[in-house]
Amino acid sequence: MLINLSEIEKRPHPKFEGVKIGFITTKENTPELSITLLEIEPGIEIPTHTHEKEVDTILVLNGEGELYFEGKWLPLKKGDVIVIKQGKVHGVKNKGNIPLICYIVHAPALW
Numbered sequence: 001m002l003i004n005l006s007e008i009e010k011r012p013h014p015k016f017e018g019v020k021i022g023f024i025t026t027k028e029n030t031p032e033l034s035i036t037l038l039e040i041e042p043g044i045e046i047p048t049h050t051h052e053k054e055v056d057t058i059l060v061l062n063g064e065g066e067l068y069f070e071g072k073w074l075p076l077k078k079g080d081v082i083v084i085k086q087g088k089v090h091g092v093k094n095k096g097n098i099p100l101i102c103y104i105v106h107a108p109a110l111w
Contacts, residue, residue, distance in 0.1 A: 001025065005061075005103075008037050018044035027109030034109035040065070040092065040100040048091035054106040056084040058092075063100035066093045076100075 008022035024035035040046065040063075048068050058067075060080045066073045067082060068091040076082075076092070084090045094100040 005037065010037060010039055013038070016044070016046055019046065023111060026111045031109050033105055033107040034111040036104050036106075036111060037061075038100075038102045038104055040094040040102070042094050042097055042099070045093040046091055048089050050087050050089055051084075051106065051110065053086055054108060054110050055086060056082075056090065057105040057107075058082045058084070059103040061101040061103055063094060063098050064096040065100045066095055068092070 003024055008024060010020035010022040013019035013021045018041040020039040022037040022039075024037065026034050038046075058081070060076055060078050062078055064075070064077045067076045068074075068089065069082065069084065070088070073093070092100070092102070
């Protein structure tokens with residue numbers, strides 16, 4: 001599979017207003033992992049949550065914000081990579097003036 005990220009169609013996230021999601025691969029194609037792009041508008045927060053089964057790996061492609069991880073909010077910027085184990089509480093806020101764009105891998109597949 002060869003995909004250019006600029007070709008990924010992003011649509012409104014089913015749970016979070018102000019967030020768009022694009023699907024690169026889903027559990028129908030690869031049950032071992034799912035890959036998505038998230039575009040979070042300025043001032044928007046994805047509330048803290050956990051994943052029971054999935055390891056969540058996040059690569060920040062653009063923008064800046066904060067990540068809730070291990071009990072505190074940490075600065076987040078382009079180029080940062082975060083690996084969050086199953087059951088760990090995490091969340092993301094866009095604290096910048098441009099969309100926060102993240103490439104996200106869930107293993108096993110979440111979507």
